[in-house]
Amino acid sequence: MTGVASHAVLLAGVVLLAAQLCGCTAYVGRGDGFSVELIHRDHSVKSPFHDPSLTPHDRMLAAARRSTGRAAALARSYAATAGTGSPGGGVAEVISIPPFDFLMYINIGLPPTRMLAFADTGSDLLWVKCSSDGTADHPEAARRAPPRVVFNPSKSSTFGRVDCHSGTCHAFTGTGVSCDAKSNCKYVYSYSDGSETSGVLSTETLTFDDAPGGCVGCRDRPQLQVARFNLGCSTSTKGSFTGDGLVGLGDGNFSLANQLGAATSIGRRFSYCLVPSFVNTPSILNLGARAAVTEPGAATTPLLHSDVDAYLTIALESVRIGVRSLPLPRRARIVVDSGTTLTLLVKELLDPMVEELTRSIKLRRVKSPDKGIPICYDVSRVGETAFGKIVPEVKLGLRGGGVVTLKAENTFVMLREGTMCMALVEVTKGDQGMVLGSVAQQNMHIGFDLDRRTATFASVDCATSYPWPADSSL
Structure with missing residues (x-):
C-alpha cells in the first residue's frame, strides 16, 4: 500500500509541475482527444523534402543512412561524456539526432500560422523558427531550400515571453538558460550531431486540426486549442534542422503530451501507427x-x-x-x-x-x-x-x-x-x-x-x- 501511495504522490507531483509550467487553458472540440497526420519526410508527396526523381528504394536508403549517421553520433556523444555521469561539455540532456523522419502540422498564434514541424519522440520541447526581431525573416530561411514558414511573434495577439526568474525558466532541461536585458528566458538546445537551436522561451496559443481519418462520423473536423503553451521561439539554428520547427513527444515536462495533459481533460497519453514506407496511406498520431x-x-x-x-x-x-x-x-x-x-x-x-x-x-x-x-x-x-x-x-x-x-x-x-x-x-x-x-x-x-x-x-x-x-x- 505504501508503494502505491508513493507512486500516486509522484504522479500527482509530476502533473502539478506540468500544470505550473504550462499555465494553459484549452478548448477541445471533442472529449475523446484528437488525431494528427504524420507525414514521412521522404516518402510522402505532402512533404516539402519529397524528391519525385528518386525511387522508393532510393528514399529508403536515404532514411537508412540517416540512422547509421545517428549511430555514429551517439557513439561520439557517449565517448565524449564517458565517466562524467552527465552530459558534459555543453551537450544537451536531449540527445536526439536530427534530421527526423516524420512531420506534422501545427498552428501557432492568433491568427494562426500553419507550420510543418518534425515530430520527435526523443525530446520534449516544442519549438518553431521565429523572426529574430519580430519583422525580419529567420536568417536560414532565405538560404536553404525548400522554402519554410517562419513565425512572426509581432503578428500574433497571444504571444508572450517567459520571465527568466520564473519557475518555468528554471525547469528548462536543455543545454542552458540565461537572461537577456529585458529579463526574458533565453534557452539553448544542443544535439549530439552538433546541431543546435536557441532563442526565447515563450508562451503562445496552439491549435490542432483533427486529422481526416481520426474522427469517425464527424460532420465537422473538431479542433483542440491551447492557450499559454510553453514553447521555444527559435531565432538561431545550426546544423541539420530543415523544417519549420520540432514537436517534442517525449517524456519531459515541456513535451506536447505533458502540457496538453495539464491543460485539458484528455490525459497525458499519445499513440501512433506507422505504415510501411511502400504503402500509399498516411501514418497517424493520436492524443x-x-x-x-x-x-x-x-x-x-x-x-x-x-x-x-x-x-x-x-x-x-x-x-x-x-x-x-x-x-x-x-x-x-x-x-x-x-x-x-x-x-x-x-x-x-x-x-x-x-x-x-x-x-x-x-x-x-x-x-x-x-x-x-x-x-x-x-x-x-x-x-x-x-x-x-x-x-x-x-x-x-x-x-x-x-x-x-x-x-x-x-x-x-x-x-x-x-x-x-x-x-x-x-x-x-x-x-x-x-x-x-x-x-x-x-x-x-x-x-x-x-x-x-x-x-x-x-x-x-x-x-x-x-x-x-x-x-x-x-
Whole structure:
C-alpha cells in the first residue's frame, strides 16, 4: 500500500509541475482527444523534402543512412561524456539526432500560422523558427531550400515571453538558460550531431486540426486549442534542422503530451501507427482517449526513468529467434524512437541476432548499397513476399511479461530493387544507446501513457486501421 501511495504522490507531483509550467487553458472540440497526420519526410508527396526523381528504394536508403549517421553520433556523444555521469561539455540532456523522419502540422498564434514541424519522440520541447526581431525573416530561411514558414511573434495577439526568474525558466532541461536585458528566458538546445537551436522561451496559443481519418462520423473536423503553451521561439539554428520547427513527444515536462495533459481533460497519453514506407496511406498520431491501445494481443510494459528525461525507454527481458534465447547486455534498455529508421543495438546483442537470422536465410548475399548496412540478400528470384516467409520472427520479451513480435518487415528493408538488407545496425558505445527504430515499429499501434508510466504495443495493419478519405495520400 505504501508503494502505491508513493507512486500516486509522484504522479500527482509530476502533473502539478506540468500544470505550473504550462499555465494553459484549452478548448477541445471533442472529449475523446484528437488525431494528427504524420507525414514521412521522404516518402510522402505532402512533404516539402519529397524528391519525385528518386525511387522508393532510393528514399529508403536515404532514411537508412540517416540512422547509421545517428549511430555514429551517439557513439561520439557517449565517448565524449564517458565517466562524467552527465552530459558534459555543453551537450544537451536531449540527445536526439536530427534530421527526423516524420512531420506534422501545427498552428501557432492568433491568427494562426500553419507550420510543418518534425515530430520527435526523443525530446520534449516544442519549438518553431521565429523572426529574430519580430519583422525580419529567420536568417536560414532565405538560404536553404525548400522554402519554410517562419513565425512572426509581432503578428500574433497571444504571444508572450517567459520571465527568466520564473519557475518555468528554471525547469528548462536543455543545454542552458540565461537572461537577456529585458529579463526574458533565453534557452539553448544542443544535439549530439552538433546541431543546435536557441532563442526565447515563450508562451503562445496552439491549435490542432483533427486529422481526416481520426474522427469517425464527424460532420465537422473538431479542433483542440491551447492557450499559454510553453514553447521555444527559435531565432538561431545550426546544423541539420530543415523544417519549420520540432514537436517534442517525449517524456519531459515541456513535451506536447505533458502540457496538453495539464491543460485539458484528455490525459497525458499519445499513440501512433506507422505504415510501411511502400504503402500509399498516411501514418497517424493520436492524443487523449484515442491513444488507447486495445487491439488483441497488446503487450504492456513499464516506462523506465531514463538517463535522459525525454526518452521513452523500456526494458528487454529476453530476445528469442526460433527456439534460441539470445544473450542480453547487462542493462538491456532500449529507447522507442520514431525518428530513427533502423534499429540500433549493442554488439553483444546484435551479433547473435545476425548469426541466427543469417543461418536461417539460404539466399545469396550481395553487396550492400551502403557500407553501414552490411548484410543484404538477393531476393529477385523469390520476391519480397516469399522472403518474408523465410525470415524467422524475433520475439522481444518485455518487462511485465508482454512480447513484441518483429516480422521480416520489421527487421529487413529493400534498399535496391531485388536487394533486402538487415535493418539492424551496431551502436558502438553503451547499452543506453540502443534504439528501436521506425522500421521495427511499422504496422504496430504503440501507445504511451505518461500518467500510468506504461508503453503498449499491438500488431495491426496501420493502413486499414484508420478510415482516411479516398483522396488522402502520402
